[in-house]
Amino acid sequence: MEFTNLISIMHKGGAVMWPLYALLVVTVVLSIERTITLIVQWKKEEIMVKESLGKPLSILDLIAMIAPVLGFLGTVTGMINAFKSVSEASSVQLQVVAAGLYEALFTTAFGLIISILATVFSFFLDLAIESLCEKSEET
Template identity: 40%
Template sequence: MKRLFSILAITFLMAIGTVNANATTTFASATATVTSVTQEEAPAEDLTFHQELKKRFIEGGPGFMGIVLLCLILGLAIAIERIIFLNLSTTNTKKLTQNVEDALNSGGIEAAKEVCRNTKGPVASIFYQGLDRAEEDIDAAEKAVVAYGGVQMGQLEKNVSWISLFIALAPMLGFMGTVIGMISAFDKIEAAGDMNPSLVAGGIKVALLTTVFGLIVAIILQIFYNYIIAKIDSIVNDMEDASITLMDLLVKHKK
């Protein structure tokens, strides 16, 4: 009897162990399945704007995208150089005019020329040229101011035409990339003899990306170009107003 109870007890323990083992295996399998499904269903991590831009740029191909990027780099370099130059060329015209008038009244032409020498900017340079010819007559001073004003305007507008070139060139390169991409897509269709979307998707995608990046470059450079043109117009207006004021001061000083 004791032997029978011992056998039953051992059998019961083995059954419990088997059930536990099967349950553990089943749970592990279920856990692995759930984990796999979760990983498959989990959405892809969202890329940042910089990462997305870099990804799309690489997908566009190194050929036309590299040229479009070069247009952006060169255009921005020229634009930044012009902005720095124009900001340094900006002068407080009212203050300069007042200083020149005070110098004329106190020390004459030479004192006014010294004030202009110590002041930076195209307006001060124009004043100096006019004062330098003032001892001859008013007409000579006016001609010197007009002539040197044209020289200073040329300095202000230097290299601005290159920015407008890159503004026009970037989208044209993008459109050329679009045309080449479409031609490549149709070549693949002709070679395959079948209208399979997978054959043409890559070429069309590259074509559209080159167009998008070309337009982005043109928009960025256009903003800088308009700012530079507005800054040049402002400085030129100051130069013209200051030139008229200088002539009035010289006439008054002659009298």
């Protein structure tokens, strides 16, 4: 995806898209970093796995909770903008209403996608940590 397309997507979703995008970046970076750390510790078979890996997973869980709420905030602001445009227009046009609804639905979908990604990454990393802990307890 080109950078100009990314900026275009951010503008289409309104102001709420920027914090959602930040959450997406944090989710991807944390997931990659935790996966690499887990692989390194798996090879070393270190015992202190939970303490060193657990905290960023709780951040992923927090992101999974916050992202849909931010998406719904985008829904509310999009609806407000749509109704504001309708109230200021001399005649109601479908394009005016559709623009606000587009913003509203776009942010909701983006927030839900981020939440799903964070939840899935957190779940699988948690399973891997549990497996590593069991493996280290056996030795």
